[in-house]
Amino acid sequence: MIRFDKVLMVPEWLIPRWWRIAYLIIDHLREDLVAVARVRPDAKFEAFVAEQLQTFTKEGTAPDAILPALLNLHDDLMAGRELTMRAGDYIALQGYFRSRGRTAKK
Amino acid sequence: MGFEGFPFVIGWELTLICNLRCHHCASSAGQPRPRELSPDEALAICDQFPALLVQEVDFTGGEPLLRPDWPAIATRLRDLDIRTKIITNGLVLKASVIEQIKDTDISGVGVSLDGLAATHESMRGCPGLFHRALKGIEQVQNAGLPVTVLTTITGLNIHELPTMYELLCSMGITAWQLQPIFPLGRAHENNGLELSEQAYLEMGAFVRQCWSQMDVRGLKIEPADSFGYYTDLDPRVPPWRGCPAGQLACGITSDGKVKGCLSLPDHLIEGDLRQHDLWDIWFHPDAFAYTRRFAPQDLGEHCRACPLADACRGGCSAMSYGQTGQFHNNPCCFFAIEQRRQEGEHDKGIHALAATQSGDS
Numbered sequence: 315m316i317r318f319d320k321v322l323m324v325p326e327w328l329i330p331r332w333w334r335i336a337y338l339i340i341d342h343l344r345e346d347l348v349a350v351a352r353v354r355p356d357a358k359f360e361a362f363v364a365e366q367l368q369t370f371t372k373e374g375t376a377p378d379a380i381l382p383a384l385l386n387l388h389d390d391l392m393a394g395r396e397l398t399m400r401a402g403d404y405i406a407l408q409g410y411f412r413s414r415g416r417t418a419k420k
Numbered sequence: 421m422g423f424e425g426f427p428f429v430i431g432w433e434l435t436l437i438c439n440l441r442c443h444h445c446a447s448s449a450g451q452p453r454p455r456e457l458s459p460d461e462a463l464a465i466c467d468q469f470p471a472l473l474v475q476e477v478d479f480t481g482g483e484p485l486l487r488p489d490w491p492a493i494a495t496r497l498r499d500l501d502i503r504t505k506i507i508t509n510g511l512v513l514k515a516s517v518i519e520q521i522k523d524t525d526i527s528g529v530g531v532s533l534d535g536l537a538a539t540h541e542s543m544r545g546c547p548g549l550f551h552r553a554l555k556g557i558e559q560v561q562n563a564g565l566p567v568t569v570l571t572t573i574t575g576l577n578i579h580e581l582p583t584m585y586e587l588l589c590s591m592g593i594t595a596w597q598l599q600p601i602f603p604l605g606r607a608h609e610n611n612g613l614e615l616s617e618q619a620y621l622e623m624g625a626f627v628r629q630c631w632s633q634m635d636v637r638g639l640k641i642e643p644a645d646s647f648g649y650y651t652d653l654d655p656r657v658p659p660w661r662g663c664p665a666g667q668l669a670c671g672i673t674s675d676g677k678v679k680g681c682l683s684l685p686d687h688l689i690e691g692d693l694r695q696h697d698l699w700d701i702w703f704h705p706d707a708f709a710y711t712r713r714f715a716p717q718d719l720g721e722h723c724r725a726c727p728l729a730d731a732c733r734g735g736c737s738a739m740s741y742g743q744t745g746q747f748h749n750n751p752c753c754f755f756a757i758e759q760r761r762q763e764g765e766h767d768k769g770i771h772a773l774a775a776t777q778s779g780d781s
Contacts, residue, residue: 354470355471409703
């Protein structure tokens with residue numbers, strides 16, 4: 315766990331229902347898909363990200379595995395940009411969310 | 421950095437049950453697989469798609485309309501904002517089924533037509549099928565649904581393509597997908613279906629000609645992934661950039677197995693959805709290694725010397741595997757054929773010159 319100084323609170327209404335996932339990697343394939351995909355996140359996953367983002371902004375802490383993703387999200391939100399999640403950040407968040415679910419089931 | 425692609429398009433074999441036994445069927449469809457997915461299992465799989473950014477699911481088979489719960493699956497996908505299309509042989513396209521297709525917001529219907537009447541019915545072993553398929557197409561059109569005609573090009577029907585083109589134009593068809601035959605499944609067992617090198621080039625020339633008339637005639641030609649690559653005969657823009665299997669797309673079999681593409685043989689499965697989530701299968705570090713870990717040294721003899729191999733990666737995985745038993749080794753390629761022919765002409769020239777110089781001409 316890495317600790318950051320406290321930063322500004324992100325109001326929940328700023329986290330949009332639809333996310334944009336920037337697809338940056340597969341540039342040797344079809345160019346028309348190397349852009350952005352829209353995704354409507356599952357409610358549990360959305361709540362998880364919102365919770366992690368709030369914890370990060372309030373307390374400056376985040377699990378190592380998703381810290382870069384939260385930093386990028388936080389930058390977008392604070393700058394008032396449309397939330398565009400890098401594919402790698404999205405995968406990291408989903409991966410952490412899923413591993414947490416699996417741990418909880420055990 | 422791990423793999424960061426998503427399966428934007430999923431081909432879903434809803435059932436392997438089929439009411440036909442087509443000679444060219446790469447899936448050898450007919451009987452169901454043992455333990456096909458239950459309705460609940462199928463719906464639970466749908467629910468996994470949004471997290472993986474799935475944009476489109478194409479129902480195929482077997483004959484997907486023979487799976488009784490296909491409307492429930494289509495409805496679930498619609499509710500998840502995922503576009504759904506269906507591919508059918510047209511035999512069960514009656515009014516009530518078309519109504520269900522409309523009700524479930526299926527966004528496109530693909531109907532197979534593999535030649536003119538005698539050829540189509542001979543390849544599919546069903547007298548009267550041609551006119552039933554045409555009637556089904558007409559009904560789908562009348563219902564206001566987009567229709568794509570799908571044709572597997574074989575040695576039996578290649579010379580019928582121009583007549584088919586005129587027929588489809590006269591029917592007001594606006595999309596025609598052309599798929600060179602894969603030597604897989606039943607197609608592998610039936611001689612006479614394969615395309616010769618010359619026929620492959622003729623197919624390319626035909627597509628090129630139709631492509632140039634697209635705006636005037638209104639029939640859009642949609643070459644399949646196994647069609648190409650990199651010469652004037654492949655007019656697609658942007659040009660081919662490697663097989664999407666395991667990169668942008670995957671296939672799900674009717675018993676819940678995941679492959680890069682449904683056209684690939686069953687022993688190339690990457691995982692079982694009864695044991696793992698699609699997410700875990702898709703992002704497993706060893707998944708789809710044949711494409712995700714591609715390196716130039718993987719290129720087979722047909723592609724090794726190709727100057728375009730970095731972008732192409734050996735063409736369509738299923739065609740390459742069907743033709744040679746290897747990935748990245750696809751002899752069915754316009755560029756490769758033209759190169760071979762030029763080299764052949766060059767060799768002939770050298771032999772002729774050598775023969776002249778040695779005085780034995």
